[in-house]
Amino acid sequence: MALIESPASPLVPRLQGLHLFGFDGAPCAQRVNFALAEKGLERARKVKWADDHPAALVAPPGTYVYREVSLVRHDNLTEGYAAIQPNMVVPALVHDGRLYIESMDIIAYLDEAFPEQPLRPREPAAAALCDELVQLGKDLHVSVRHVTFHWSLGGLARTDTETEARVARLERGDSPEGLAEFYRRFNGNAIELATFHQHLHELEDGYAQQETRLADGRPFLTGPDFSIADIIWAIKVLRLTECAYPFARNFPHLAAWYRRVAARPGFRQGVLGRYKFVHHVFRVKGMLMNLFGRGVVNASRVAA
Numbered sequence: 468m469a470l471i472e473s474p475a476s477p478l479v480p481r482l483q484g485l486h487l488f489g490f491d492g493a494p495c496a497q498r499v500n501f502a503l504a505e506k507g508l509e510r511a512r513k514v515k516w517a518d519d520h521p522a523a524l525v526a527p528p529g530t531y532v533y534r535e536v537s538l539v540r541h542d543n544l545t546e547g548y549a550a551i552q553p554n555m556v557v558p559a560l561v562h563d564g565r566l567y568i569e570s571m572d573i574i575a576y577l578d579e580a581f582p583e584q585p586l587r588p589r590e591p592a593a594a595a596l597c598d599e600l601v602q603l604g605k606d607l608h609v610s611v612r613h614v615t616f617h618w619s620l621g622g623l624a625r626t627d628t629e630t631e632a633r634v635a636r637l638e639r640g641d642s643p644e645g646l647a648e649f650y651r652r653f654n655g656n657a658i659e660l661a662t663f664h665q666h667l668h669e670l671e672d673g674y675a676q677q678e679t680r681l682a683d684g685r686p687f688l689t690g691p692d693f694s695i696a697d698i699i700w701a702i703k704v705l706r707l708t709e710c711a712y713p714f715a716r717n718f719p720h721l722a723a724w725y726r727r728v729a730a731r732p733g734f735r736q737g738v739l740g741r742y743k744f745v746h747h748v749f750r751v752k753g754m755l756m757n758l759f760g761r762g763v764v765n766a767s768r769v770a771a
């Protein structure tokens with residue numbers, strides 16, 4: 468459980484109830500938004516991440532305060548936010564003054580703290596498969612970052628030189644995210660095209676694995692019950708859908724499963740409802756890139 472003892476930020480111990488530091492367009496935060504909605508926990512209010520007005524410090528029971536950390540404005544790459552999330556990424560969760568990081572650890576924590584509507588299968592074989600799929604999903608996160616930065620966000624994701632230098636200064640040597648190195652190379656166009664392709668192909672291997680699994684007609688990835696594995700993989704499909712990846716053509720069972728998951732109230736309220744417009748804008752951008760021969764479709768190695 469990624470509990471951070473003695474966080475550097477003085478804000479953390481002042482927060483009562485549930486507070487999620489996130490960004491609606493960020494896959495790792497979307498996973499937690501989805502889990503919170505599945506648990507029936509509602510977003511009571513949305514504030515700027517550092518808001519310390521008395522009314523923003525307390526989340527009533529059954530709700531959470533959403534503390535927006537804009538990745539577009541690079542709020543995450545600031546000294547103040549690094550004092551909350553030492554790796555400078557979203558999400559981070561504070562529950563009654565205790566700080567948790569790492570999206571999947573946060574979801575596991577929520578599953579224990581709010582045990583109604585459990586998100587991990589009870590049956591041992593399904594639970595083992597769930598853990599395996601979550602681990603694969605975590606391992607592939609770096610691929611999602613590369614694919615979306617290259618084929619979707621593009622120039623929007625670049626930082627200015629001052630921010631780049633600040634990240635290099637603030638990042639701890641043991642950060643698993645490696646943001647300083649990533650931004651240095653991304654900003655400087657130093658990541659080779661072959662690397663982006665490699666990441667896309669690794670994701671496609673992951674999707675292909677789920678396609679085979681779902682071909683037996685099971686409703687969810689681990690069997691009859693919705694689980695954390697569906698959460699992490701649905702967000703992975705959502706992200707590539709924004710790049711106009713042709714799921715229906717390449718992975719029809721996965722596409723049908725995704726439609727099922729995306730129809731859940733938890734997904735509609737917790738994930739898509741919040742940023743439908745932006746989602747569609749990126750999809751259109753992805754379609755145009757495909758049309759002009761520069762999109763993910765053109766780099767896919769799944770035969771048409």
Ligand SMILES: N[C@@H](CCC(=O)N[C@@H](CS)C(=O)NCC(=O)O)C(=O)O
Binds near residue numbers: 538555568569570
């Ligand atoms: N292992 C972390 C990864 C978090 C992560 O990579 N978050 C991304 C958004 S999905 C982020 O905040 N990126 C900041 C940036 O790229 O500047 C987790 O699962 O919580």
